[in-house]
Amino acid sequence: MMKKIAVLALFALIFSNCSGNDEMVTIVEQMEIEDDNTMNGSTFVMGDFVNGAHPTSGKASVNSDKTVLTFTNFKTDNGPKLLVYLSTDVNSTEFVNLGDLKGISGDFTYTIPENIDLAKYKIVNIWCVDFSVSFGTSELK
Numbered sequence: 162m163m164k165k166i167a168v169l170a171l172f173a174l175i176f177s178n179c180s181g182n183d184e185m186v187t188i189v190e191q192m193e194i195e196d197d198n199t200m201n202g203s204t205f206v207m208g209d210f211v212n213g214a215h216p217t218s219g220k221a222s223v224n225s226d227k228t229v230l231t232f233t234n235f236k237t238d239n240g241p242k243l244l245v246y247l248s249t250d251v252n253s254t255e256f257v258n259l260g261d262l263k264g265i266s267g268d269f270t271y272t273i274p275e276n277i278d279l280a281k282y283k284i285v286n287i288w289c290v291d292f293s294v295s296f297g298t299s300e301l302k
Contacts, residue, residue: 206279206301210235213251213287217297221285223273230259230271230285237297239265242290247273247282251298257282 207222219235230247237243248256259271273279279301287296 206283208285208299208301210237210285210287210297210299213295213297214289214292215240215296217287219299221299221301223279223301227277227279228273228275230273232267232269232271235264235269236266237262237287240289240296241292243296244288244290245271246284246286246288247277247279248284248286248288249281251284251286251295253286253288253295255282256286256288262287 203225205223205225205227207220210217210219210221212218215238217237220233221235222231222233223229224231230245243262245259245262246253246256247259248254257274257277259273263269263271283301285299285301287298288294289296
């Protein structure tokens with residue numbers, strides 16, 4: 162805990178003279194949120210998005226109650242009929258449809274249906290229905 166406080170204090174000291182640096186403030190705030198979530202046990206699993214057929218980035222996480230999937234700093238290309246799947250593999254051989262992708266850039270949440278086995282459905286897949294291709298995936302670990 163003291164190490165975390167020391168690191169945050171160092172960041173604050175180093176960047177306090179950078180009055181127009183909103184990006185660094187955002188990064189530090191995000192680090193604090195992720196640290197708090199990890200320390201409080203509020204995140205069950207998480208993973209980083211990787212490119213599929215299109216550039217895709219950001220982070221996917223599931224809360225400790227296994228009821229909410231959260232996208233943070235998510236970004237991908239626009240496409241026709243993009244859905245969010247929890248799937249067994251990147252080809253979505255077996256999947257649970259969480260609904261339409263809410264946006265191509267930003268932070269979003271999706272409700273996970275009850276009794277979903279996240280050990281089985283551990284791939285978050287941005288699936289393009291029209292072309293049967295994955296735009297990008299995140300493996301929840």
